[in-house]
Structure formats: structure tokens, C-alpha cells
Amino acid sequence: MCASYSPRAFVQVFSLQNPSFRCKITEGTPGLVMALWSPDSRHILTVGILHVQLSIWSLANESVQYVHYLKKGSPGLEFSPDGEYLALLEQRANKEYVLILNSCTWAPVLRFECCDIWDVAGLAWCPDGSGLCTWSAPPSEGLQVHWLSGQTSQQVLSPEREVPETLGVRCVAWSPTSQFLAFGANDSQVHLINTITWHPIAKFPHQHHITTQRCTVYEEPLTLTKSSRTEYAVIESRPTRVAPVVEPRPALGLRFAAVPMQQGTKRLTFCPSGAWIASQDDSCPCVLWIWAIPTLQLHSVLVQRQAITDAQWSPTGDATLVTCTSSRHVSFWSPRGGALLLPSHLSDVSQVAWHPKGTCLLLKGAGEGSLHMFS
Known part of the structure; x- marks a missing residue:
């Protein structure tokens, strides 16, 4: 497992089998914009903020190779x-x-x-x-x-x-x-x-008004429990409006934020079986649309209280979708089980990553070094 720290321009590598193992890779003073594993898990690739070069670091022999002329930005x-x-x-x-x-x-x-x-x-x-x-x-x-x-x-x-x-x-x-x-x-x-x-x-x-009964609209409840799972509320009335607003942090002192100026589809992902596709639009950053490919119809809509920051399908092919909104809860959706929220040990989950076998999740918080294994 590797974790990149962009402001400090270095990458730390951890071993799940050997907790005492430590490895630190320094890119340079400007900072990092990207760090990722090679498929053989023997190399880590990094790109600096200036996009001058791609650095390929070998964990096997501690060597480094460079690729130049990267397209900037x-x-x-x-x-x-x-x-x-x-x-x-x-x-x-x-x-x-x-x-x-x-x-x-x-x-x-x-x-x-x-x-x-x-x-x-x-x-x-x-x-x-x-x-x-x-x-x-x-x-x-x-x-x-x-x-x-x-x-x-x-x-x-x-x-x-x-x-x-x-x-x-x-x-x-x-x-x-x-x-x-x-x-x-x-x-x-x-x-x-x-x-x-x-x-x-x-x-x-990405329509703001849902009129068909064939689509299920799930809405995050106003109050969430801190110790157990919470079921989404199902909105059965039609037509129902998916409001293009985001509820900000309580510290802002406002109930609703302004409608985003940017517009367009910002997220798009197929499930591993190819039967479902999830999308997110800038006009409604707190809403996720889920479409059924066999029928080419809208199947479900997830309405959150805050902007969705990440959405990832389970790699096992069971069409389980997990989302997060920079809150302490992680939401799960599946075509069979509906939608629910589970609390985590982090106060602001901003990114999620599935284990390749789909057995657990890695949660990333907004704070520096905030990582948590969620099973």
C-alpha cells in the first residue's frame, strides 16, 4: 500500500504483512500530482506538479528511470x-x-x-x-x-x-x-x-424531475445514527424533484449552498458485469444516477445531503456500489438490497478503494495521513 503526500512531495510505502516495513520516495521540492503502482507491484510511478517527467521507482533494486515530454496539465x-x-x-x-x-x-x-x-x-x-x-x-x-x-x-x-x-x-x-x-x-x-x-x-x-415509477429514488435521511446502519428513505411520490443544491458543512452557518456554475457529466463508471452504469453531473453534485444497460432505462437515483466525492463498484461483480460525501458515513447500493449508510471511524471520508477481492474497503479522509480499513 502506498500513500502520497502532495504538499511534501514524497510517497510512503507500507506492507500489510510486515507492519515494520517502511519505504519513502522523494520526488522533489515542487510537490506531487500523481503516484500509482505498476501492475507487478515492483514499481511506483510518480509525476511532479510541474509535469517535467514521469519517474519510475523500482522497489526491487532501488533504481529509478525517467520518461520526459509529458503533456502538461x-x-x-x-x-x-x-x-x-x-x-x-x-x-x-x-x-x-x-x-x-x-x-x-x-x-x-x-x-x-x-x-x-x-x-x-x-x-x-x-x-x-x-x-x-x-x-x-x-x-x-x-x-x-x-x-x-x-x-x-x-x-x-x-x-x-x-x-x-x-x-x-x-x-x-x-x-x-x-x-x-x-x-x-x-x-x-x-x-x-x-x-x-x-x-x-x-x-x-440527468433530469431534475423524476416522473417514472420504474425508477427508485433513495434519499439520505436528515438524521443519521452514529453506531449502526441507516436505511435510505424511498421517495414514492411522482413527479419528484432532485434539487440541484448541496447542504454545506454546519460550520458555514448556511443551510444550502448555491447552485454550481459548472455543468456537465463529471463521473461515469460501468460495473464489472457491464449491466449497470453510474453517473454524476455538475448540476446536481449530491445526486448519483444509476442506469440499467439491458433496458437502457434509469433504475435508481441516490440523493445525498452533501456532494458525492467518490463512487466505486465492487470488483466481485455483484453490482454493489459504494459512495462517500466527505462525511463519516459510507453508503452502499445494490439492485437487490436497496441503499443504506454505515458509519466509519473517520469523520470525513473523501475517497474509497476496494480490495481486489472485494472483501474490504480502504477509506481516505480529508486530513493528512487519514486512512482506515473498512470491512
């Missing part, structure tokens, strides 16, 4: 699903490239230019590792799929469109079977693309 750094390759965004002489590295030797395998989209904002691997997609930063709406085999790239969205339809891509997610490619846009909709025909098959709007 972009988190474009993704391992392939099988862990064999690392893809990252480069910027050389005002041109943008995708560089593919071998994750064992860290030697370059492939480099291709992103010539049909402008200002690349991110990349995402296809689940079978045969290719990856890149997309432009808003307001441009370029979205392109590149294949490692060398075949012609697939243009899903063109930045040269005279009348923009999506107002820019915010986030992208592949279905686990690679059958669908979904992207969230600044038009506050989730767009679902069939990867066989590359035609859109559905649009999921």
Missing part, C-alpha cells in the same frame, strides 16, 4: 487491462502523441500522433487491450479510437463539426465487454456508443 497515464503496457500523453514541438511503453522493461513500443483531435485531455484503454481512445478538452468535442494493430483510427466525434452536439467531452468509460463506449459531456447527458457500428444507441439525460 493532463493526467493521461493508463496501464493496459493486462498490465503489459503503459500509455501516456506526450507533447513535442507543439504536437501531441500517445506513447506506449512495455511495463517490464519500460522501453518504448509504439508512438502515434493525435492528429485528428485538438488538445488531448485524456485516454482510456479498451478492456481487451486491443486499442485505446483519446478525447479533446472542452469545448472541443473530438473523440477518437486508436488500434495497436495499426489499422485506421475510428473517429467517434469530430472537432471540425460546425454545430457542436455535446459541447465537449468530460469523461469516457468502456463497458467491460468492449461492446459499448460511453462518454459524459457538457450537455449533461451520458452518450452510449455501439462499438460494432460506432453509432449512438442511447442518451441518458
